[in-house]
Amino acid sequence: xNADLAQLIAALPLEDSPEEDFQRVIPTGRLAxxxxxxxxxxxxxxxxxxMWVRSFFGSADANAQQLVETHMATAMRxxxxxxxxxxxxxxxxxxxALYPNLVPEEIAATLAQLHFDAPPMHFAxxxxxLCNELDHDLPEVFSEFEEQAFAAASLGQxxxxxxxxxxxxxxxxxxxxxxxTIRSDLRNLAAVLAPLRFTxxxxxxxxxxxxxxxxxxxEVDYEAEADSLEHARSLFTDGDGVRVxxxxxxxxxxxxxxxxxxxxxxxxxxxxxxxxxxxxDAFGSKLYTIxxxxxxxxxxxxxxxxxxxxxxxxxxxxxxxxFGCVPRYDDAAWELLSQMDAAFYRDRDNMxxxxxxxxDLSQEELRDESRMALLExxxxxxxxxxxxxxxxxGNGEHLRVGIDIMARSIAKRYTRAHRLQVYxxxxxxxxxxxxxxxxxxxxxxxxxxRELRASGWTWVEEIIRNGGEL
Amino acid sequence: xxxxxxxxxxxxxxxxHTTRKLLLQEGWQNLSTREIASEAGIANGTxxxxxxxxxxxxxxxxxxxxxxxxxxxxxxxxxxxxxALIASGLRRLRPLRSFLAFVVDSILAHDSExxxxxxxxxxxxxxxxxxxxxxxxxxxxxxxxxITFWIAxxxxxxxxxxxxxxxxxALFADxxxxxxxxx
Numbered sequence: 100x101n102a103d104l105a106q107l108i109a110a111l112p113l114e115d116s117p118e119e120d121f122q123r124v125i126p127t128g129r130l131a132x133x134x135x136x137x138x139x140x141x142x143x144x145x146x147x148x149x150m151w152v153r154s155f156f157g158s159a160d161a162n163a164q165q166l167v168e169t170h171m172a173t174a175m176r177x178x179x180x181x182x183x184x185x186x187x188x189x190x191x192x193x194x195x196a197l198y199p200n201l202v203p204e205e206i207a208a209t210l211a212q213l214h215f216d217a218p219p220m221h222f223a224x225x226x227x228x229l230c231n232e233l234d235h236d237l238p239e240v241f242s243e244f245e246e247q248a249f250a251a252a253s254l255g256q257x258x259x260x261x262x263x264x265x266x267x268x269x270x271x272x273x274x275x276x277x278x279x280t281i282r283s284d285l286r287n288l289a290a291v292l293a294p295l296r297f298t299x300x301x302x303x304x305x306x307x308x309x310x311x312x313x314x315x316x317x318e319v320d321y322e323a324e325a326d327s328l329e330h331a332r333s334l335f336t337d338g339d340g341v342r343v344x345x346x347x348x349x350x351x352x353x354x355x356x357x358x359x360x361x362x363x364x365x366x367x368x369x370x371x372x373x374x375x376x377x378x379x380d381a382f383g384s385k386l387y388t389i390x391x392x393x394x395x396x397x398x399x400x401x402x403x404x405x406x407x408x409x410x411x412x413x414x415x416x417x418x419x420x421x422f423g424c425v426p427r428y429d430d431a432a433w434e435l436l437s438q439m440d441a442a443f444y445r446d447r448d449n450m451x452x453x454x455x456x457x458x459d460l461s462q463e464e465l466r467d468e469s470r471m472a473l474l475e476x477x478x479x480x481x482x483x484x485x486x487x488x489x490x491x492x493g494n495g496e497h498l499r500v501g502i503d504i505m506a507r508s509i510a511k512r513y514t515r516a517h518r519l520q521v522y523x524x525x526x527x528x529x530x531x532x533x534x535x536x537x538x539x540x541x542x543x544x545x546x547x548x549r550e551l552r553a554s555g556w557t558w559v560e561e562i563i564r565n566g567g568e569l
Numbered sequence: 570x571x572x573x574x575x576x577x578x579x580x581x582x583x584x585x586h587t588t589r590k591l592l593l594q595e596g597w598q599n600l601s602t603r604e605i606a607s608e609a610g611i612a613n614g615t616x617x618x619x620x621x622x623x624x625x626x627x628x629x630x631x632x633x634x635x636x637x638x639x640x641x642x643x644x645x646x647x648x649x650x651x652x653a654l655i656a657s658g659l660r661r662l663r664p665l666r667s668f669l670a671f672v673v674d675s676i677l678a679h680d681s682e683x684x685x686x687x688x689x690x691x692x693x694x695x696x697x698x699x700x701x702x703x704x705x706x707x708x709x710x711x712x713x714x715x716i717t718f719w720i721a722x723x724x725x726x727x728x729x730x731x732x733x734x735x736x737x738x739a740l741f742a743d744x745x746x747x748x749x750x751x752x
Contacts, residue, residue, distance in 0.1 A: 221645060223653035224735060230660075231726045275728035275735075354728070 220256060220274060222246040228275055232352045239263075240350055244270075250407075252421070254278065254318060259360060267360040268347060271321065275354070278319030318423035321356040327399070327422035328358070334397045340385055341392075342418040361418040363410030366536065376540070378415075383492065383539025384546060385417045390530055391550035399427045404529035406536070437556040443482055444562075444569075450478055477504045481527055484543040492531060493538030501528050581619050583609045585633070588626045589665075597668040627665070627672045628681035634661040635684065639691040647745075650695045651738045655712065656731065658688075659719055670720045677713045685709065696745070707744055711737040 220228075225246075226237055237244055241260045248256035255273035262268055317323060325346045332343040342361055350357040364372070374382075386409070393401050401408075402424045410418035428436065435457055442453040454474050455465050464470060480501050484490035492498070534541065548569035551559055562569055587609040591600050602623055606616040620626045638658045643650040662669065676684060692708060693699050700708065715737055719730040 220735075221649040221652065223643075223645060223649045223656065224731065227652075227656045227660075227731055228728070231728065231731070275731040276724055277732070353725075 220248070220272070224275075225256075225258065225272055228272055229270075229355060231275075232355045233350065241270075255354075260357075262347065262350065262357075266347070268350075269344070269358050269360045270350075271356040271358070273319070273321065273354040278316065320353055321351065322353045324356060324422045324425075325351055327425040330397060330399065330427075331393060331401075331419065331422060331425070334392050339388060339392070340416045341389055342412065342416050344418065344420070361410055361412070361420075363412040363418050365410065366406035366533070369411040370536070376538075379493075379537050379539045380489070380541065381415065382411060382417060383534050383537055383541045386530060386533065386539075387541050387543055387546045388550065389417065389419065390526070391546055392553075393425075395550045396553035398433060399425050400526050402426055402526050404526060404533055406533060409533075437554070437558070440551070440554070440556070441558050443485070444558075450475060454478060473504065480504055484531075484541070485547055486544070488544050489540040489542040491540045492534035493540070495535060498528075498531055498535045501531060580609075580611060580615070584611070584616060584619055584626060585630055588623075589630055592627075592668050593664075597671040624672050624675045625681070627668070628676040628684065630665060631662060631669070631676060632681055632683045632687065634658075634665065635688065637661070639687045643695060647696060648738050648742050651692065651741070652734055654688075654691055654695065655715060655734050655738070659715075659727075659730065659734075662716075666720060669716070673713075673716055673720055677709075677716060688712065701748070704741075704745060704748060708741055711741055 225248075229240075230236055233240055240263065242263050242265075243261040245259045248258050249269075250257040252271050252273075254277050255271060257269050257271045260268050260270050325348065328343060328346050332345065335341045335343060344358040344361055347357040347359075369382075386404075390401055390404075393399050401419070405421070408419060408421040410420060412418055438453050439457055442450055446453075451465075451471055451474075454460075454471075458474065460470075480497075483497065484492075490497075551569050552563065559569070561567075584605060588600075588605050591605060591608060600623070602616055603613050605623075605626070606613045609616070620629070635658050638654065638661055641657070643653045645653070689700075689705060689709070715730070715734055718733045719727060722730045722733075724730070
């Protein structure tokens with residue numbers, strides 16, 4: 100990606116002084132909150148939109164480029180006016196913070212903070228929303244309820260509380276009506292971008308908007324998240340050192356999710372304690388176990404490996420916090436994924452046919468040599484950690500190559516792909532940037548061999564039956 | 570025969586109670602003042618000694634429903650207190666919501682000075698100051714907008730109304746601060 104986010108942000112129209120805003124961690128008053136939304140977050144959203152559009156037109160001629168710039172200016176003004184993009188902007192912030200090499204470091208750090216320090220709904224609003232959703236006044240349900248949120252969630256915020264039955268819980272509350280409003284914001288954005296519809300990448304652009312909308316739609320529904328939580332919870336046993344919070348269904352709705360409260364540190368706080376290499380390795384292995392367990396035994400992806408979604412507990416366990424983005428694979432997808440893994444084990448030198456199916460390529464695309472070469476490169480990158488025991492993620496070279504491959508795919512507009520691949524590449528890159536920050540060494544091969552057994556795939560069963568090695 | 574103050578109050582309450590009951594049963598359009606009087610056991614003419622119109626009866630029902638809320642102390646920032654005042658008012662009005670659509674215009678705009686003055690008194694108590702006519706007007710427009718939005722709100726559990734209140738309050742607080750800083 101060529102666009103420089105810092106330059107883009109600098110080029111945006113400003114109100115008041117954004118520098119000060121970058122310093123500010125928790126805006127308290129309502130005015131500050133609106134102001135924040137109107138300036139910094141909206142600017143970042145706009146800058147992201149700009150970067151996003153520019154990356155599609157990186158090779159366009161000057162006229163086309165100018166057209167884009169003009170409409171982008173309009174789009175940015177519009178985005179600036181979208182108060183409700185709060186949720187979406189936080190998502191974007193998380194995504195950007197995951198790829199530290201794409202943006203200047205200090206911005207990445209600010210964005211990483213956003214996840215936890217987003218401006219709160221005041222307590223009167225929280226109480227009203229809870230009362231609406233649970234059909235009971237607060238004291239009838241909770242014996243204690245902290246008025247101040249302790250964390251921001253992508254579409255709301257989280258409060259500590261205690262149920263009348265005594266359990267400590269984390270209550271995630273959604274800002275009322277936010278899902279619907281973000282959807283209409285996105286429609287507005289698409290409308291503003293409409294003059295671009297005759298350009299060749301229009302389909303791609305709208306596909307991206309659609310995808311953002313899909314992700315938001317799934318995250319808006321806390322009942323679906325509760326289902327994912329319970330599914331994931333069933334996959335782990337005490338020996339795994341992984342905690343998935345219990346859901347309290349009778350105190351949860353589509354807009355309120357009440358979960359067991361788990362004590363622990365987020366990544367930054369954990370890193371500040373300067374954990375030993377063996378701690379780094381142990382936690383890193385758990386993150387990989389989580390990813391593979393959910394994939395092979397759970398037929399789903401923990402597709403949003405943002406640092407804020409993990410807690411590092413003092414007893415060495417890892418807790419998973421956010422299940423808003425956990426796509427499940429249907430039978431057809433599962434079969435395709437089986438072929439991918441099988442190809443790695445059996446036919447590594449002749450990957451093209453499998454990759455083409457996996458990415459849903461047309462005949463014409465298949466004949467595009469540079470495209471196929473890049474695909475192969477991205478496959479080799481994906482499996483590289485399986486070939487070294489253990490693999491050292493602390494060496495930034497591996498992550499740099501992965502980001503480079505993704506950037507080239509975006510620049511060449513090869514990102515249109517089977518949805519599976521979109522989720523997988525995002526998950527892989529996200530997980531590996533985490534492990535890079537943790538400087539973990541992980542025996543990925545051993546974990547993979549162990550977890551693959553749960554896949555139920557015929558070829559895996561065969562290898563096991565014949566006493567072969569996974 | 571002299572009508573004592575107590576009898577008067579009892580009659581007034583009987584009219585209110587009856588109207589509320591009949592409105593919930595029959596809806597706004599089907600209900601006549603004659604029917605209210607007959608159900609309350611008073612002469613039609615007597616009813617008009619208490620309330621000049623059907624709208625005025627509902628106006629009083631609304632004002633009574635909000636009286637507690639206006640008197641309840643709130644805490645937090647100005648925005649939070651105004652939000653609490655408005656949102657808990659809406660909660661109180663919920664049983665009346667189905668027929669408020671027919672009277673909202675008349676009771677907010679013309680008939681019920683009591684609703685307005687009591688609510689504005691609560692607002693000014695929260696703000697700790699009396700408002701200029703311009704700000705009073707702005708506030709009342711936003712408040713009337715909230716009520717109107719709520720009556721027509723078809724979102725799940727009226728969640729959009731909460732967001733609407735949040736934004737309206739923010740808009741007002743913003744105007745108030747601009748005024749204070751002389752901008």
